[in-house]
Amino acid sequence: MPDTAQNDRPLLEVKGLKKYFPVRGALGTTVQEVKAVNDVTFTLKRGETFGMVGESGCGKSTLGRTILRLTEPTEGQAIYDGRDVFDMTDAQLKAARQDMQMVFQDPFSSLNPRKRIGAILEEPLVIHGIGTAQERTEKVLDILTRVGLQAEHYYRYPHEFSGGQRQRIGIARALMVDPRLIVCDEPVSALDVSIHSQIINLLKQLQAEFGLTYLFIAHDISIVRYISDRIGVMYLGQMVEQAATDDLFAAPKHTHTQALLSAVPVTQPGARKERVVLGGEIPSPLDPPSGCVFHTRCPMATELCKQKAPARREITEGHHVACHLY
Structure with missing residues (x-):
């Protein structure tokens, strides 16, 4: 009989993942750290596609590479099928690589x-x-x-x-x-727009044919919407919102998510939608803002946002957001 508990268990559980890159001074000592990925947590169910979206430089690609240990983590866990990838020996990791593969951007x-x-x-x-x-x-x-x-x-x-x-x-x-898990690191961003749909449809076809699970990383939220079952939104190394695709598009909670969705072109003739325009520039991961990392660009920011980082909360079933407004 099949192991029901094993089938119900997520294929991948990422817990508190951090990846910091040291900045060396003249004498080789670490003077600063680039917080590329900062305390990211999510699960990936068997046979689904989890889309990871965000602005360029938010840490999406670093997250994918760290999960596969193409770069070593600073802290956290990546539990693949019950085993922590970060605790594997070289021999165990080599064997696990048959199950975990990557499609690169270029x-x-x-x-x-x-x-x-x-x-x-x-x-x-x-x-x-x-x-x-x-x-x-x-x-x-x-x-x-x-x-x-x-x-x-x-x-x-x-x-x-x-x-x-x-x-x-x-x-x-x-x-x-x-493999069972494939990390797709912006697989269409380097291609002509006319080719995007061909590659995305191929990935969906292969997923159905081979029973694959995808972590799909992209900055184009329209593509992520088409291929993903669930979506995580990243900003400055942190995941600020996570939900099922339909729920995220129907009721985005975080201001950053709302801004990303408002930038998607309208395809209906004559239709209009209100744009959410963010002020300021993306802060440097070398020196992220105190409190909520998004408060410097958020029109809804309060004094609490400047002082305290928001906890990740589940506001409806499967819909998580890191924002003091909720």
Whole structure:
């Protein structure tokens, strides 16, 4: 019989995750810290897509890379299927990487220009000792067709492909070791707008076909809305709001979320909506504001916001917000 408790358990639980980058002085001592990710907590359910959205520089990509331990955390936990990724030995982490893969933002720089596509895609199988040479080649040819490419592309080099085709290769590489979780780090931001829908629809198709779970990172909230079951909104290293996609768009609570949604273009002819315009500039993560990090740009800020950081509260089922107004 299946383990019901295990199936009900989130595939990924991120708890109090922090990632600070030291700033060195002339003598090599740490004089400051860049708080790229600061106390982020969320869960990722099996088979769902959790969208992570926010302005450039808010820490989204650092969050994704830290969860996979491509960069080491400062503090916190990332519990994947009951095991803390940050406590794994090198051998355990190597085995876990078969389950956790990443699609990178730039589909050109993430591919080795000196290798043919066949060798690039077979490399993960070689590293993990999966299959014979013939079996690896057969799997590459199968995955190429599943991502919309052709068998003849096996022998070509990355520079012979368009940006959209290279991103399909990046997706194919992530699929080679049969993962369960894929972190998609802005997978369409470096592509032409005309290609966005093709790649997003491909990701949705592959998710249904292979039962994948996605952490989808992007700055375009319209794309995040289309692909995500739940959305987390980040600002200056912190998650300020989290909710099911429909709930977030129907009733955004945090002022930052309201501003992001108000910037989405209206597609109905003649329709208008009120813009939420934020004042000021995004503060530096080197020296974040005291209290609520958003208070310097929030039109609703009070003295309490300047003095005390808001706690993360669940205001309705599954809808969390970090704001003193709630």
